[in-house]
Amino acid sequence: MNEDKIIVSIVEDTDDIREALRVLINGSTGFECVHVFADAEEALDNMPANDINVVLMDINLPGMDGIGCMKTLKPSMPDTQFMMCTVYDDDDHIFNALQSGASGYILKRTSPAQILEAIRDLHEGGSPMSSEIARRVVYSMQQNNKPSEAIELLTDRETQILDFLAKGYLYKEIAVELFISKETVKKHIHNIYEKLHVQTRTEALNKAYHV
Amino acid sequence: MNEDKIIVSIVEDTDDIREALRVLINGSTGFECVHVFADAEEALDNMPANDINVVLMDINLPGMDGIGCMKTLKPSMPDTQFMMCTVYDDDDHIFNALQSGASGYILKRTSPAQILEAIRDLHEGGSPMSSEIARRVVYSMQQNNKPSEAIELLTDRETQILDFLAKGYLYKEIAVELFISKETVKKHIHNIYEKLHVQTRTEALNKAYHV
DNA sequence: AAGTCAATAACCCTTTCGGGTAATTTTTTA
DNA sequence: TAAAAAATTACCCGAAAGGGTTATTGACTT
Structure with a gap:
């Protein structure tokens, strides 16, 4: 499709946030957001299998949550990167999301400029996450493989x-x-x-x- | 000790790099580097147990490598953060270092300003690492817990x-x-x-x- | 209506596992 | 050098695991 732009899709139940993200993305050069969904079910039914580079996924959705939605979508979207965008910064959510296939994890309080930067980063093969989130990940990794x-x-x-x-x-x-x-x-x-x-x-x- | 400054120690075998880092750190407000070591054995013998906030550790050292050195030092330095600073960006080294107790992992090509930023970040509880390194970590995490x-x-x-x-x-x-x-x-x-x-x-x- | 798959249950049989006890030798430590 | 810890082997015994077989039931498919 359009090779100059990063095609972004959004799954987010809060109307204001969803619209703000859409406007942010469509108002920035190099980004485009055509598809937005208010819940997991809508996303599962209507998400196009191809041509999406990055999915911004909220975790806290009504019905199926964002992690479950990603798990279901991912097999049919092998070339798409998923970024969780959520208010949760506890170990369980972070760990669960990343282990389930998310490549990036940012908090909703992230600034618009940083969100765009994170999307670009993700699309270029990085795993954007704040330094504190990285510490959680590293810590859990250290706990894992250490013999009791x-x-x-x-x-x-x-x-x-x-x-x-x-x-x-x-x-x-x-x-x-x-x-x-x-x-x-x-x-x-x-x-x-x-x-x-x-x-x-x-x-x-x-x-x-x-x- | 001095609460305004982040006390840094360096273990690095290449004379030029070691000196450059020392000069960088001592020339920057809020940082101080008193102890530098050229190899693991020297570090094990002379590293003060207290008062070090951050250790910058090269992995490729003559004799015992930086990961082994950290493993040995860490038990006696519970309040010290270790940051690996190396040319290796392969999964094995990254994974091994982080699992063995490093909290940060930066590559030697990182700019001086970013190195200082990473040290401060590490000291404040973050896990500084580049986005590509984070991706490696996330990927290995995904491989781990997935049932066959x-x-x-x-x-x-x-x-x-x-x-x-x-x-x-x-x-x-x-x-x-x-x-x-x-x-x-x-x-x-x-x-x-x-x-x-x-x-x-x-x-x-x-x-x-x-x- | 026939066929397949999953879940259920029972029988026979051998091997493996694990508890208990006792004893000898080697190595390490006090 | 004496004592303690670790490694070694053996024997008795019952419980558990696992192989093989057969059979019934219900659900789903063709």
């Missing part, structure tokens, strides 16, 4: 065996890998369970890795 | 039972939860294993969730 403190209780050998358990190895397979008897493997695992206060493999893994 | 395609093969009931398996429930416990017989649970699980081509609970969980 529980693992500190384990000896090196026990940790090693726990890793095999995580891969789904049988006792006898671990025994072969480590050149020890199956009974020894069992004893180690028994000790691991005692230290972690669990009774099964899955409980142990949930406790040792994961949050 | 394998799960598409499962029926609703099977997915539901798989969730119980993930929590470590016994067959009979699942049976009680769902008001069905233990044999039925077993049959469902058997079907799940067949669809996923696995033989054990842990293998199934690894295949269904996770990469």
